[in-house]
Amino acid sequence: MGAGFPARFDRFATRVFGRFDAPDAEGRAFALFLLGHVAVWTLYAALSQYNVSTFVDMFENWAWGREFQLGYHKHPPLFAWTTGLWFHLFPRVDWAYFLLSATTTAVGMAGVFAAIGTVERGPRRLVAVMALELSPIWGFLAIKFNANTILLAVWPWAIWAFLAAERRPTLGRGVLVGVTLALTMLGKYVSAALILAMLVALMISAERRRLLVSPTMAAAVVVGLVVLAPHLLWLVDNDFATIRYADDQTATSLGRFVYYLVNFPLAQVLYVLPTLLGVLVAIGASGWTRRPWRGFLAWRTATADRRDLLVLVFGPFLITVALAVATWSELSAPWGFPLWSLTGWLFVSAPALAGVEVRASRLMGVVAIFWAALFVLAPIVDLVSIRAGARVAVGPARELTAVAGRVWHEVAGDRRLAVVAGGGWWPGAVTFHSPENPSQFIDFDPTHAPWITPERLDRDGALAVCLASDAACADKARAALGASLVERVVPVSVVRWGRTLPATEFRLLVRLPRAGG
Numbered sequence: 001m002g003a004g005f006p007a008r009f010d011r012f013a014t015r016v017f018g019r020f021d022a023p024d025a026e027g028r029a030f031a032l033f034l035l036g037h038v039a040v041w042t043l044y045a046a047l048s049q050y051n052v053s054t055f056v057d058m059f060e061n062w063a064w065g066r067e068f069q070l071g072y073h074k075h076p077p078l079f080a081w082t083t084g085l086w087f088h089l090f091p092r093v094d095w096a097y098f099l100l101s102a103t104t105t106a107v108g109m110a111g112v113f114a115a116i117g118t119v120e121r122g123p124r125r126l127v128a129v130m131a132l133e134l135s136p137i138w139g140f141l142a143i144k145f146n147a148n149t150i151l152l153a154v155w156p157w158a159i160w161a162f163l164a165a166e167r168r169p170t171l172g173r174g175v176l177v178g179v180t181l182a183l184t185m186l187g188k189y190v191s192a193a194l195i196l197a198m199l200v201a202l203m204i205s206a207e208r209r210r211l212l213v214s215p216t217m218a219a220a221v222v223v224g225l226v227v228l229a230p231h232l233l234w235l236v237d238n239d240f241a242t243i244r245y246a247d248d249q250t251a252t253s254l255g256r257f258v259y260y261l262v263n264f265p266l267a268q269v270l271y272v273l274p275t276l277l278g279v280l281v282a283i284g285a286s287g288w289t290r291r292p293w294r295g296f297l298a299w300r301t302a303t304a305d306r307r308d309l310l311v312l313v314f315g316p317f318l319i320t321v322a323l324a325v326a327t328w329s330e331l332s333a334p335w336g337f338p339l340w341s342l343t344g345w346l347f348v349s350a351p352a353l354a355g356v357e358v359r360a361s362r363l364m365g366v367v368a369i370f371w372a373a374l375f376v377l378a379p380i381v382d383l384v385s386i387r388a389g390a391r392v393a394v395g396p397a398r399e400l401t402a403v404a405g406r407v408w409h410e411v412a413g414d415r416r417l418a419v420v421a422g423g424g425w426w427p428g429a430v431t432f433h434s435p436e437n438p439s440q441f442i443d444f445d446p447t448h449a450p451w452i453t454p455e456r457l458d459r460d461g462a463l464a465v466c467l468a469s470d471a472a473c474a475d476k477a478r479a480a481l482g483a484s485l486v487e488r489v490v491p492v493s494v495v496r497w498g499r500t501l502p503a504t505e506f507r508l509l510v511r512l513p514r515a516g517g
Contacts (some may be wrong), residue, residue: 010284010362026126029360030113033130033367037109038102040371045098045143047378050385050496051397051429052097057146059428062087063440066431067451070234073241077231078186079150092432101145104153105138111156112341118163119305120349123282123360128344130363131278134370137271137337150187151338155194158184159312159342162198165216166208166308174219181220182227189246190320190335197315201308208304241447249329260330261321267333268317272343279347282363287356295351306349313342386496394501396492397429400465403492404430404508408463411486411510415461418513419452421480422465423473426506430465438463444480457481461513468505481511 052058064072065084071077083100090096109129116125132138142149158180165173181198184191202208211217235242251257280288295301302310317339324331348358385393408417417434420427421441431440441462442448462481466473468489478485487510491503 009365010359026122029126029364030129033126033133033364034106034109036367036371037133038099038106040374041102041105041139041143042095042099044139044374044378045101046095047375048381048385049094049098049143050382050393050494051395052094052432056425056428057144058083058097059425059432060442061145062092062432063428063442063449066437066439067449069450070230071238071242073238073448074245075147075188075242076186078154078183079145079147082150083145097145098143101143101149104145104149105142108152108154108156108341109138111153111160112345115156115160115163115342116345118160118167120345123358124348125345126360127279127282127358127363128342128348130360130367131275131282131344131347132341133367134274134278135271135340136274137340141334141337147188148334148337151184151191152341154180154183154187155191155338156341158191158194162201163308165220166202166211169211169214169216171215171219174214174216175223177216177220178223178225179227182224185228186231189242190323191338193316193319193323194312194338196319197311200315201311204307204311205304238447246329247327249332251328251330256330257328260332261324264321264324264331264333264336265317268336268339271336272340275340275343276347278363278366279344281366282348282358282360283353283356284359284362287353287358290352290356292347292350292352298351301351306351309342309346309349313340313346383497386501394494394496395425395429396494396504397426398433399494400426400492400504400506401430401433403490403506404463404465405434405436407488407490407508408510412461412512415513417463418460419457419462420465421462421477423470423476424467426465426467430463441480444476457511458514461511464509464511466507466509468507470507474507474509477509481509484511486510486512 061080061083064077064080065082065087068081068084069077072080082104086100087096090099109132112132113125113129116128138152142152158177161173161176161180165177181191181195184194199212202211251260283292297310299307299310317336320335320339321331323329382393404420405417409415417436417438419441420430420434420438421444422430427440431438439451440449441452441457444464446452464473464477464481464485466477474487488508489505490508491505493503494501
C-alpha cells in the first residue's frame with residue numbers, strides 16, 4: 001500500500017493543480033501562490049501568537065518608525081521606516097503586524113520570481129520559488145519582523161536588477177542596481193556581502209569585467225551613493241552609532257567565537273534542506289535516478305548563467321563568514337536569512353536535471369497540505385506556549401496598556417499620554433498598543449531616543465513602566481524623570497483559554513506634565 005502512495009498523490013496533485021503546469025498559466029499560478037502565502041502566514045501567526053514580539057524587536061520597530069529618523073542607534077533605518085509607513089495605513093493591532101511580515105516575504109518571493117525570469121521561464125521557475133515556502137526562513141522565522149526580515153524583500157530585487165543589467169546594460173538598469181543595493185544597505189550592513197559577491201560575479205569573465213567601467217555601473221555607483229548619502233551623513237553626525245553597535249557583537253571568548261562559527265553553517269543547512277526536499281518532490285523519482293548532485297558545483301563546464309548563480313548563492317555566505325572571522329564576531333544564525341533566496345533555482349537548474357520533467361503540480365500539492373497543517377498546528381502552538389509559560393504567550397501586553405492608560409489619567413487628568421519609558425519590552429508594548437500614540441523614551445537614554453528632549457519631558461510628562469521586581473529600572477526612571485514621581489504597583493493578568501493566568505506586577509511611575517503645557 002505504501003509503495004503506491006507517491007503515484008496516487010501524483011495523480012491527485014495533477015488532477016487538482018495540473019492546469020497550473022501549463023506554460024501560459026505560470027503567472028496566474030504564482031499570483032495565487034503569493035496570495036495564499038500572505039493569507040496563510042498572517043492567519044497562522046495571529047492564531048499561534050498572543051503578542052507580536054518574541055523579544056523586543058517588533059515593538060522597537062514601531063518606536064523607531066513612528067519618529068522617522070535617518071538612522072537609529074542599533075540599525076540603519078529601512079525596516080523602521082517600513083513599520084512606520086505600514087501603520088499609517090493599517091491599525092496598530094497584532095494581525096496587521098503579522099500581515100506586514102507575510103507581505104514582506106511575498107515581496108521578496110516576487111523578486112526571486114523576477115530574478116529567475118531574466119534567465120528562465122516555465123514550471124522550473126515556479127518550483128524554484130514555491131520550494132522556498134517550505135523553508136523556515138520564509139514562514140516561521142519571518143513572523144518576527146526586523147532588520148533580518150526586511151532583507152528577504154530587498155535582496156532578491158537587487159539580484160534581479162543586477163542580472164537584468166548584466167544581460168542588457170543601460171543607464172536605466174544601472175539606476176535600478178544603485179537604488180536596490182542602497183536599499184539593501186539601508187536594511188542591514190551585512191548586505192555588503194551581496195555587493196562584494198556581485199563584484200566577483202562580474203570579474204569572473206573578461207566580457208563582464210568590462211561592465212565594471214561601463215556607464216551602467218557608473219550610474220549604479222552614483223545613484224547608490226546619492227540614496228545612501230542622508231544616512232551616511234547621519235552616521236557621521238552620530239559618531240557611527242550603528243557601527244559601534246555592530247562592534248558589540250564581537251565574541252567575548254574563543255569558545256563563544258568557535259560556537260557561533262560552527263553553529264552558523266549548521267543552521268543554514270537546516271534552513272535550506274526543506275527547499276531541496278521541495279525540489280525533489282517536483283522532479284519525482286525520475287529526477288532522483290539522475291543523481292542530481294552530479295556536477296552540481298561544477299565550474300569549468302558551467303554556463304555563464306550557472307556561474308552567476310553559484311557566485312550569488314555561495315559568495316555572500318562565504319564573505320559573511322570571512323567578515324565575521326576578520327572582525328571576531330558572533331555569527332548569529334538569522335544573519336543567513338537573505339543568503340538563500342536563489343537555492344530553489346540552484347537545485348532545480350542542476351546540470352544533471354536538464355532533461356527531467358519538473359512538475360509544479362506535485363509541489364503545489366505538498367504546499368497545500370503544509371498550509372492545511374499550519375491551521376491545525378496554530379492553536380496547539382499557542383496552548384503549548386501557555387503551558388510552558390513562554391513570556392510572549394502569557395505576557396499581558398494589551399492588558400498592561402489598558403491599566404497603564406487608566407493610571408496615567410487618574411494622575412494626569414485628561415492630558416494625553418505622550419511619552420512612555422521603561423525597561424525590557426513592556427514600554428514598547430504600551431507604545432504600540434496605546435490609542436494615544438505616545439513616543440517611547442528608549443532605555444531612558446536621549447542618544448537612543450533623540451526625539452525625547454528635556455523640554456518635551458517637562459511639557460508632556462512621561463509614564464515609566466517597570467516590572468515591580470526590577471529595582472534597577474525604577475532607579476533609572478527616577479534618575480531620568482526626576483524624584484517627584486507618582487508611583488503605583490499594579491497586578492496585571494491575562495485570561496487565555498478560559499483560564500486567568502498568574503498576574504505580573506508592574507511599577508508605574510508618572511512624571512506629571514507641566515501645568516498648562
